[in-house]
Amino acid sequence: MTGATIHPLTETMNSLVEAIIVGDCAQSINHARNLFDSGISAEEIVVNGIEVAMGQLDEKCTMEQFNLLEIMLTGRAAMEVIKYLFPSGQIVTARKGTIVLAVLEGDVHDIGKxxxxxILTASGYRVVDCGKNCPIEKLLDVISEEKPLAVGLSGLIFPVIPMVKQVRELMHERGIYAPKxxxxxxxxxxxxxxxxxxxxxxxxxxxSIGYLEQLSGGKVNE
Ligand code: B12
Structure with a gap:
């Protein structure tokens, strides 16, 4: 009995997923380059390579079979592929909308963000990153300017909680666009x-991916 033939490009895509998962940047870029040179679009590589790898990482996280180093190495390999595919820094089109991210003033933890x-970028969102230790006023200005689908706040220390609580109120007070x-x-x-x-x-x-899909009703700006 002969097994089903696997298309060489499918094999390369699978190898790309594996290389990202183990955090091998050089191999990840090699496979991405081979795919790209064979006519596979950057977006297809993001959707069928990086997004698939992120899904597998998600499963590992759910089963708690991961450690921080592993997440960081996988993240770095995915970012390297994204940088290779989109050298100008204009990562994918805002296929699914814009998300503003921030770690508010006083908090310098930014690994999670x-x-x-x-993950958002690899999943087709355009991310505007206000960075860590971000003053609320700066965040409000960016929200007002970008009118994002949602804003994502990351907080690792308890003292930022009062600030997080104020964000919605301040958006309403300033009468600016108020996203989720x-x-x-x-x-x-x-x-x-x-x-x-x-x-x-x-x-x-x-x-966040499931929540954002619900928000956009699965709509994609193409
Ligand atoms: C690494 C670390 C640091 C690094 C930060 C490096 C960096 N660039 O981020 C350094 C050494 C700088 C640091 C400094 C400090 N730290 Co520190 N740090 C940590 C540590 C060990 C790990 C945090 C981390 O990166 N986790 C891994 C990431 C991947 O997890 P995560 O952030 O939760 O993100 C995941 C999810 O939560 C999610 N996520 C995160 N944000 C968001 C947002 C949205 C919208 C969504 C959808 C998802 C999402 O995505 C990620 C992947 O799933 C924690 C301990 C811990 N167990 O958390 C302490 C910890 C956070 N630190 C702590 C403290 C006290 C400090 C210091 C004040 C220490 C000191 N006395 O000087 C300082 C200064 C802090 C400041 N002003 O901000 C305390 C906070 C206590 C508290 N709750 O108030 C902790 C909990 C340690 C402890 N047990 O006491 N720290």
């Missing part, structure tokens, strides 16, 4: 959506 940024608010990170996820005055509280970065 950076992972979230990578997602929150996450070790300190915030111990609270509740009501207490934080946010719309969605995530356990992991991947949780």
């Amino acid at each position: 950076n992972i979230l940024k990578m 608010i997602m929150a996450g990170g070790a300190a915030l996820r111990q609270s509740s959506t009501d207490n934080l005055n946010v719309d969605f509280l995530a356990g992991t970065a991947f949780d």
Whole structure:
């Protein structure tokens, strides 16, 4: 009995997924280059390579079969492929909309936010990153300017909680466009959506994908 023939490009795509999962940047870029040179579009590589790898990482996270180093290495390999595919920095089109991210003033933890940024980017969102230690005023200005689908706040230390609670109120006070608010990170996820005055509280970065799909009703700006 002969097995089904696997198309060489499918094999290369599978190898790309594996290389990203094990965090091998050089191999990841090699496979991405081979695919690209064979006529596979950057977007297809994102959807069928990076997004698939992120899905597998998500499964590992759910089963708690991961460690921080592994997440960071996988994240770095995915970011390297994205940088290779989109050298100008204009990562994918805002296929699914814009998301503004921030870690508010006083908090310098940004590893989780950076992972979230990578996952959102790899999933087809345009991310505007306000960075860590971000003053609320700066965040409000960016929201007003970008009119995003949602804003994502990451918080690792308890002292940022009062600031997170104010964001919605301040958006209304200033009469600016008020998108849905997602929150996450070790300190915030111990609270509740009501207490934080946010719309969605995530356990992991991947949780945001399902929530955002609901928000956009699966609509894609193409
Ligand atoms: C690494 C780390 C640091 C690094 C940060 C490096 C960096 N660039 O981020 C350094 C060394 C700088 C640091 C400094 C400090 N730290 Co520190 N740090 C940590 C540590 C060990 C890991 C945090 C981390 O990166 N986790 C891994 C990431 C991947 O997880 P994550 O952020 O939760 O993100 C995941 C999800 O939550 C989700 N997510 C995150 N945000 C969001 C947002 C949205 C919208 C969504 C959808 C999802 C999402 O996505 C990620 C992947 O799924 C934690 C301990 C811990 N267990 O959390 C302490 C910890 C956060 N630190 C702590 C403290 C106290 C400090 C210091 C004040 C220490 C000091 N005394 O100087 C300082 C300064 C802090 C400041 N002003 O901000 C405390 C906070 C206590 C509290 N709750 O208030 C902790 C909990 C340690 C402890 N047990 O005491 N720290």
